[in-house]
Amino acid sequence: PCGVARAGPDMKLEWAFTAEAYLDQLSSKERSRVLHAVEHLPVMWERLDGTRLNKLKGDQIDLFSLRVGSDLRALVRRRGDAITVVDVVRTGQVEGLRRVTNQHEAASG
Numbered sequence: 001p002c003g004v005a006r007a008g009p010d011m012k013l014e015w016a017f018t019a020e021a022y023l024d025q026l027s028s029k030e031r032s033r034v035l036h037a038v039e040h041l042p043v044m045w046e047r048l049d050g051t052r053l054n055k056l057k058g059d060q061i062d063l064f065s066l067r068v069g070s071d072l073r074a075l076v077r078r079r080g081d082a083i084t085v086v087d088v089v090r091t092g093q094v095e096g097l098r099r100v101t102n103q104h105e106a107a108s109g
Contacts, residue, residue: 010042010081011041011042011043011045011081011082011083012042012081012082012083013038013039013041013042013082013083013084013085014082014083014084014085015084015085016084016085016086016087018086018087019074019075019085019086019087019088022087022088022089023035023088026072026088030069030072033068033069033072034068034072034074034088037052037066037068037074038066038068038074038076038085041053041066041076041083042083045078045083048066052066052067053065053066053067053076054067056075060077062077062078062079063075063076063077063086064076064077064078068088070091071090071091072088072089072090072091073088073089073090073091074087074088075087075088075089
């Protein structure tokens, strides 16, 4: 996908501060679900791409959303052999960002 190197067990998985901070605010059950989903990304990238893992629209070609259950998303960036968990958000937050982005594009376009 997107011309980047294939994922595999040699991929690095990193966490941004914002993602770690939000993870600390989740219940233990939600935290466990996020950690479980994210830890499989290096070896499951190709199989998840287009199902639970979707490229985000916009200028950043390396940013993806990983669906974790019905209410959570892990925003991840893929650069070469590194996957960085940028943030963890609730689905409603993603929808709100889309609305704001669409309003901004309509106003400026």
